[in-house]
Amino acid sequence: MLQSIRDKTSGWIAYLIIGLISIPFALxxxxxxxxxxxxxxxxxxxGDEISVSQLNAAYARYRDRLRQVFGGTLPAAFDNELxxxxxxxxxxxxxxxxxxxxxxxxxxxxxxxxxxxxQSISAFHQDGKFDKEVYRNQLASQGYSPAQFEQELRxxxxxxxxxxAIQSSAFTVPTRVxxxxxxxxxxxxxxxxxxxxxxxxxxxxxQEINDFxxxxxxxxxxxxxxxxxxxEVSLDKVKQNISVDEDRLRERYEQxxxxxxxxxxxxxxxxxxTVASDASDEEVENNRQTAVDLKAxxxxxxxxxxxxxxxxxxxxxxxxxxxxxxxxxxxxxxxxEDALFEMQPGQVSDPVKTRFGWHLIKLTNVSGGQTQTFDxxxxxxxxxxxxxxxxxxxxxxxxxxxxxxxxQPDSLLPxxxxxxxKIHTSDWFTRSRGxxxxxxxxxxxxxxxxxxxxxxxxxxxIELSANQVVIMHLNQHEPSKLQPLESVKxxxxxALKVRKGRELAQSRGQExxxxxxxxxxxxxxxxxxxxxxxxxxxxxxxSSLVDPEVASAAFSMPRPEDGTPVFEAxxxxxxxxxxxxxxxxxxxxxxxxxxxxxxxxxxxxxxxASYEFQAMIKSLTDDAxxxxxxxxxxVQ
Numbered sequence: 001m002l003q004s005i006r007d008k009t010s011g012w013i014a015y016l017i018i019g020l021i022s023i024p025f026a027l028x029x030x031x032x033x034x035x036x037x038x039x040x041x042x043x044x045x046x047g048d049e050i051s052v053s054q055l056n057a058a059y060a061r062y063r064d065r066l067r068q069v070f071g072g073t074l075p076a077a078f079d080n081e082l083x084x085x086x087x088x089x090x091x092x093x094x095x096x097x098x099x100x101x102x103x104x105x106x107x108x109x110x111x112x113x114x115x116x117x118x119q120s121i122s123a124f125h126q127d128g129k130f131d132k133e134v135y136r137n138q139l140a141s142q143g144y145s146p147a148q149f150e151q152e153l154r155x156x157x158x159x160x161x162x163x164x165a166i167q168s169s170a171f172t173v174p175t176r177v178x179x180x181x182x183x184x185x186x187x188x189x190x191x192x193x194x195x196x197x198x199x200x201x202x203x204x205x206x207q208e209i210n211d212f213x214x215x216x217x218x219x220x221x222x223x224x225x226x227x228x229x230x231x232e233v234s235l236d237k238v239k240q241n242i243s244v245d246e247d248r249l250r251e252r253y254e255q256x257x258x259x260x261x262x263x264x265x266x267x268x269x270x271x272x273x274t275v276a277s278d279a280s281d282e283e284v285e286n287n288r289q290t291a292v293d294l295k296a297x298x299x300x301x302x303x304x305x306x307x308x309x310x311x312x313x314x315x316x317x318x319x320x321x322x323x324x325x326x327x328x329x330x331x332x333x334x335x336x337e338d339a340l341f342e343m344q345p346g347q348v349s350d351p352v353k354t355r356f357g358w359h360l361i362k363l364t365n366v367s368g369g370q371t372q373t374f375d376x377x378x379x380x381x382x383x384x385x386x387x388x389x390x391x392x393x394x395x396x397x398x399x400x401x402x403x404x405x406x407x408q409p410d411s412l413l414p415x416x417x418x419x420x421x422k423i424h425t426s427d428w429f430t431r432s433r434g435x436x437x438x439x440x441x442x443x444x445x446x447x448x449x450x451x452x453x454x455x456x457x458x459x460x461x462i463e464l465s466a467n468q469v470v471i472m473h474l475n476q477h478e479p480s481k482l483q484p485l486e487s488v489k490x491x492x493x494x495a496l497k498v499r500k501g502r503e504l505a506q507s508r509g510q511e512x513x514x515x516x517x518x519x520x521x522x523x524x525x526x527x528x529x530x531x532x533x534x535x536x537x538x539x540x541x542x543s544s545l546v547d548p549e550v551a552s553a554a555f556s557m558p559r560p561e562d563g564t565p566v567f568e569a570x571x572x573x574x575x576x577x578x579x580x581x582x583x584x585x586x587x588x589x590x591x592x593x594x595x596x597x598x599x600x601x602x603x604x605x606x607x608x609a610s611y612e613f614q615a616m617i618k619s620l621t622d623d624a625x626x627x628x629x630x631x632x633x634x635v636q
Contacts, residue, residue, distance in 0.1 A: 042089055042634055044627040045096045050089070052634050059088045070445070085631040094617050097624045098162075099155055107158040114154055163613055170609035177601045182587055184600075187538040188554050189584040192546065193526050194534070195509040197501040197575030204496050212496045213485050219495070220488045223430045227475040228447050229412055230437070231421050233397050235467035238390040244382055252381050253374050260377050264329065264369030268340055269322035271307060272314040274357035291351035291358040298348050304362050313357070322362070336361065397421075398469050402461040405471045409457040412473045425475055440464055447472060502575030509577030513569050522567075522581050538586060547572045550580060557582050 041049040059081075066078055078084065109117075119130040126134050139149050213220065253260070271294055273287045294311060298304055305321025312318040329337060336359060339352045343363040351358045397419060404415040416423045429438035431448045438444055442462055451457045452474050459472045485492070512525050526533050536545050541555055553570040557580070560566050565583040572578060 040629060040634070042629055042631075043093055044625075045093055046100055046625050048096060048100075050092055050096065055085065055089055055092065055631075055634070058092055059085050062088050082631055085634075089628065089631060093626055093628065094621050097620045097626075098159060098617055100624075101620055102155075102158045102162055105162075107161050109154045109157040109161075114150060114157070117153060117157065118150070166613045166616065167606070167609040170605050170612060172601055172604040172608060174601075177604065180600055180604070184541070185588040186555065187540050187586045187588060188557075188582055189538045189586075190536040190546065190550075190554055191522065191581040191583070192534045192536060192550060193512065193522055193531060193579040193581070195505045195512065195529075195531065195577040195579075197498065197505045197577075199494070199497040199501045199575075202497040202501045202504070204493060204500065208496060209489065209492055210485070212499075213488075213492050216492075216495070217482055220483050220492070221480045222478075222483050223432075224448075224478065224480040225428045225430045226447050226453065226477050227428055228426050228452070228472040229423050229475045230426065230470050230472040231401065231412055231416055231423055232437070233394060233401060233421070233469045235387070235390050235394055238394050238397070239383075239386045242386045242389050242393070244385045244389070248385065249378060249381050250374065252385060253377060256377075256381070257371055261371040262368045264341070265326045265367045266328075266340055266363055267365040267367075268324045268327050269304060269308060269362045269364065270314070270317065270324060270336075271304070271312040271322050271360040272317075272357055273311070273351075273359075274313045277355075288351055288353075288358050291360055295348065295350060295360055298360070304348065304360075394469075398461060401469075401471055405458040405461065412458060412471065415458075415471070428478070437464065437470065443470065443472075447474070453477060498575050502571060502577075505575055505577040506571055509569060509579060513567065513579050516567055516579065522565075522579070538584075547578070549573065550578050554580050554582060559585050 040052070042052050042055040043050045062084065070078075118124065118135070124130055124135040124138065136146060139146060271291070273291045273294075275284055275287050279287075290311075294307055297307060305323075308318055308322030312322050314322070317324055327337075327340065329341065331337075332340065333354045333356075335352055335354045339349050339359075340361055340363060343349060343361070345363055345366055347363055349359070349361040352361060353359075400419055401415050401421070404418060405412065408414045412423050415421065426438055427435055429435065429444060429447070431444055434444055438447070442464060446452060446459045446462050449459065452459050452472060456474060461469050461471045463469050508529075512529060515525050516522055522533060534546075536543075539545055539551065539554070541551065543551055546554070549570050549572040553568050557566055557568050560583055563583075565581045567579060567581055569577060569579045
C-alpha cells in the first residue's frame, strides 16, 4: 500500500541490511554486539560477553524475518521461543568466533572500499546519485546509525573475503563428476507385470466397516473452521469518501498543462549539402550558394523530392526524396529544429546551417500539440488527486488501526468507533479454503494463528495486497471433531476396499514373483495368470511412461549380469502390485550430457566450498572457549 508503511515495517532497507550482514548465516545481524548490559551473559566467547539484550535483539530480528517469509504469521512449528533462541544464540556464537578469526588473520576492508560499496547501493540514491540525506534517513527508519551500519558492512565484507577465498580454492575430482553423470544419464530397459487392485470385486462386512472406522477415526475428523470479524482499509474505499474542490482541480490543471499537451509532430523533408568540418570559408560559401540555387529552382516550380534525389547528400533520405518522416522536438539539432518549428505547412526554408552542412527544409504537415481542456482532463485530475489524498489518509488510518488494535486487543470495536470504520464478519472458512478475503492464504493463516484462535486477541494489521490492509478478531470457532459413521460410511467402505484390494493384489503378486524367481519366465507367468505385460523399453529417471514408484524402484535395482534379467516388485499408490523386469542398462553420451557435466562440476564445487566453509566455522567454534548459559535460565 503506502511506500512509507513498507519503509517503516518491512521495506527494502530491512532486507538490504539483513542481506549485507549475513554472509555466513542469512538471518540476523551483528548490530546486537554493539550494546551491552549488566545481566548474566547469554554466552562468553574467548572472554567476550554476549549479553541477554544482544540475544534478544537478534532473536527479535530473526522472528521478524520469519514473519516476512511466512506472510506475516509464524507457523506453529516456529512459534517456540526457547527453541528459536537456542538456535539464534548458537549462530551468534559462531559469528563472534568467525569475527575474531578474521580480525586475527588480518582480513580488512579499507575506508575507500567501504565508501565505494555504500555509494554503489541504489537504495541510497536520489536521482541516480548517492544522497547522504537519503542514506541517513533510511538507516534511521530501521534504528541504525551510519556508524553501526558501516561497522556491520565492514564485518560482512571481511567475512565475504574469507568465504571467497575458500570458494576459489574448492574443487571436485573428475571421477566424482563422471560417476554422478553416469548415474544421472542412465536409461534402463523395463517390462512390467501388474496385478491390479480390483476394488470392485472386494466385499466388506459391517463389522469390518465399524472396525476400520474406529481404527482410522483420525481420517474422518471434520475440518476445523472459523468466522472472523475484520476491519478492512483499502485505497479504493478511502478514495470513494474523498471529494476534491473545483479550485484545487483547476490549480492542478494549470500545473499539469505540459503533461496534458500531446507532442507536436511535423512531417518534413530536406535536401542536405554537406560541409566538411575543415572546409575553408570559400568552400562553405560555395556550398551555401548551391543550396540557394536549389531553393530558387524549387521556388520556380521544380519538384522538391526529385531535386532531393538528385542533389541531397544525406544517404539516409535522398533516395526517398529527402523524406524524414515524423519529427518531434528534440529529435534534430537545434538550428534545424528551430527553423522547422517556425514554418507553415507547404513552406520550404532558406538554407539552414548545422554542423552537417546546409539544409533546405520542407514542412509537409503538422499534427498534435493540442492541450486537453479542463473538462477533458477533469476525470484524470480528480482521480490522481483523490489517490494522493487517500494515500496520506490511509497511512494515518493504518497506523492508528494498528496502535488501537494492539492497545485494546480484546475487541475491534474501539478501533472501529474511534476511526469511523465498519466491522465486517466473514463466512465460515477452514485453514486451507475460504471465500472472499478468506480465499487469500495470508488471511486464513492469520485467522488460525495462536493469537487470534487461542488467545482471543486482535491480529496484527496484515497487508493482503498493495492497497489493502485488514485487522481481525475471532468471531466463532468450530473445532475439528469425529464425523458420525453414517455421514462417512461410503468413504469408509471405499477406503476399506482399497486396503483389502491392495492386500489381495500384493498376495497374488508375490506368488507370481516367486514363480519367476524359481525359473519361470515372466511371459509364461503372465499367460497363466491372464495378465498382460507392459513393455516400457528404455526409460530415464524422470520418465512419465511408468508410475514414479516403479521408476524409483527400477533405478534402485542391481544391474543385470550376463544378459540375465533381474526382478523386483513394488506396491504403487493405488494399491496395484507391479513386478519389474530389468534387462539392460545404457549410458547416454552426447553434446548435451557433456555440457551438463560442466554445470554439474560447478555445482559440486560450489557445494564443496559451502561444506568447507561451514566445517571451518564448526572447527573454529569447537576450538574456542565458549561458556553458554541455557536459554531457559535467561527467560525466567
